[in-house]
Amino acid sequence: MKTYASIPHPTMTRLISGLRFRWIKSQSGFSLLEIIVGIVIIGIAFVGAMYALTEIQNRSSRIEIMLKATTMANDIMEIVRSNNFDEYNSSPWSNPLGPEENSPSQYDDVDDYIGYLWSFPGFTGYQGSTRVYYVNPNVSWIDSANSVTNYKYIRVQVTHDGLDVPIVLTSLITPRVSAAEESGGLGPPPPPP
Ligand SMILES: [Ca+2]
Numbered sequence: 001m002k003t004y005a006s007i008p009h010p011t012m013t014r015l016i017s018g019l020r021f022r023w024i025k026s027q028s029g030f031s032l033l034e035i036i037v038g039i040v041i042i043g044i045a046f047v048g049a050m051y052a053l054t055e056i057q058n059r060s061s062r063i064e065i066m067l068k069a070t071t072m073a074n075d076i077m078e079i080v081r082s083n084n085f086d087e088y089n090s091s092p093w094s095n096p097l098g099p100e101e102n103s104p105s106q107y108d109d110v111d112d113y114i115g116y117l118w119s120f121p122g123f124t125g126y127q128g129s130t131r132v133y134y135v136n137p138n139v140s141w142i143d144s145a146n147s148v149t150n151y152k153y154i155r156v157q158v159t160h161d162g163l164d165v166p167i168v169l170t171s172l173i174t175p176r177v178s179a180a181e182e183s184g185g186l187g188p189p190p191p192p193p
Contacts, residue, residue, distance in 0.1 A: 065162040069126060073158045073169045076118055076128050080154055084109040085175040093175075095148045097132060110152055110173055118158075125162070131155040141172070150174055 030038075086093045087100050087109045094100075097111035107113060111132040118128030135153040136145040142153065152173050159166045 062162055062164075065160050066167065068123065069158040069160055069163060069167040070169075072118075072120055072123075072126060072128055073156045073167045076130065076156045076158070077154065077169050077171055080110050080113050080130060080132075080156070081171060081173060083107060083112065085152065085173055086111070091150075091175075093148050093150075097134070097152075110154060125160050126158060127160075128156065128158045131157075135172070137172070142170070 088094065094109075094111060098114050099107060099112040101107055101112060104112075104116065113130040114132050116130050118130070120126045120128070132152055132154050133144045134147065134149045135141060135143065135151050136147075136149050137151055139145065144153075145151075154171045154173060156169045157166045
């Protein structure tokens with residue numbers, strides 16, 4: 001006796017027929033050309049993904065180096081600027097500039113750090129350097145005045161092989177107001193940079 005479930009439905013019959021056809025077709029496998037093309041596509045995608053991953057790692061590393069170098073340059077600037085404007089407390093100021101002390105631990109004014117090379121224990125590959133010179137802001141904010149003025153330009157640079165360009169911080173320092181007044185004032189306000 002046939003039950004309702006045992007009677008093949010026309011739609012089910014077509015579906016089963018289609019599945020069998022596709023199964024039979026898959027049994028025929030891929031051609032050699034299809035396999036080679038597939039491998040090439042997968043290979044290209046893999047190389048592209050590896051290149052992108054390497055590029056991301058390189059950029060991440062460069063950003064990390066840049067942040068560390070910037071922090072180091074800022075720390076150096078803070079240390080240099082924490083010193084006096086000059087070896088002397090009033091004008092005439094030092095000329096030529098440079099350290100009067102024998103040891104960096106004795107440095108007490110900003111231009112003592114001229115040519116000083118900074119290293120950072122625990123952070124290999126980074127090196128800092130300092131330049132200090134007089135400028136006349138009415139002529140140039142960055143070029144040496146080649147004469148004594150009431151303005152000293154501090155330039156801090158930190159280098160690393162992983163940086164395309166060094167990190168550079170600059171600052172202009174003037175004597176204390178009382179000392180500047182004793183030397184005739186700071187002069188007219190300099191033009192904006
Ligand atoms: Ca000194």
